[in-house]
Structure formats: C-alpha cells, structure tokens
Amino acid sequence: MKFTxxxxxxxxxxxxxxxxxxxxxxxxxKVVSEKNSITGATHHFxxxxxxxxxxxxxxxxxxxxxxxxxxxxDNKPVIESEKSMFFGFVFLMLIAFGFISIYNLILN
Numbered sequence: 001m002k003f004t005x006x007x008x009x010x011x012x013x014x015x016x017x018x019x020x021x022x023x024x025x026x027x028x029x030k031v032v033s034e035k036n037s038i039t040g041a042t043h044h045f046x047x048x049x050x051x052x053x054x055x056x057x058x059x060x061x062x063x064x065x066x067x068x069x070x071x072x073x074d075n076k077p078v079i080e081s082e083k084s085m086f087f088g089f090v091f092l093m094l095i096a097f098g099f100i101s102i103y104n105l106i107l108n
Contacts, residue, residue, distance in 0.1 A: 006071060008078065011047045015058065017067065023060055033058070040067075047073070 006013040014026040025033040025043045033043035040061035046053045057072040061081070068081035 009049055
C-alpha cells in the first residue's frame with residue numbers, strides 16, 4: 001500500500017510499505033530501491049536536480065505512534081521524523097516482564 005508521496009522539485013517520490021515488510025521507493029514511476037524489513041530500513045537512491053545527480057536517503061522506522069520516516073537530500077534533512085524509541089521501549093518492557101516472572105517463580 002502507498003505510504004506517502006513526496007514532490008521534491010520536478011521529482012515525484014512514492015513510498016510503499018506492505019504488511020509483510022516489503023518497502024519500495026519509486027522515483028518518477030521507476031523503482032529505485034526495494035528492501036524487506038520488519039523493523040524499518042534505509043534506502044539510498046539518486047535524483048536529478050539541475051542536470052546533476054543528488055544522493056538521497058530515505059529511512060523507514062517505527063515509533064510510539066507508528067511508522068516514521070526521514071528523507072535526506074545531499075545529507076541535509078528534507079523530512080525528519082522523531083527518532084524511534086519504540087523497540088528500545090519494547091526491549092526494556094520484556095526485560096522487566098522477565099524479572100517479574102523470575103521473581104514470582106522464586107516466591108512460589
């Protein structure tokens with residue numbers, strides 16, 4: 001399913017993300033990056049601006065509010081989402097749950 005469309009000058013960047021973790025970046029109707037990821041991935045591609053190639057980086061991730069994204073053009077942020085703390089939070093919760101379970105086992 002389409003996640004978003006970004007119009008950047010004369011370039012149209014379409015971002016797709018499937019439920020099975022397939023991420024696809026389409027630039028002006030042409031696929032420029034595809035990756036499989038459950039936790040998010042970084043995509044590198046180039047656009048043409050003023051007859052010159054410009055390096056772009058698109059980052060998918062997950063935050064507390066769902067999917068987050070960042071787009072960098074020539075290492076400068078165009079769109080920058082809050083850094084994902086979701087998996088760190090889940091990891092800490094699992095550790096806490098593990099300690100509580102072990103504590104309960106010892107007491108019983």
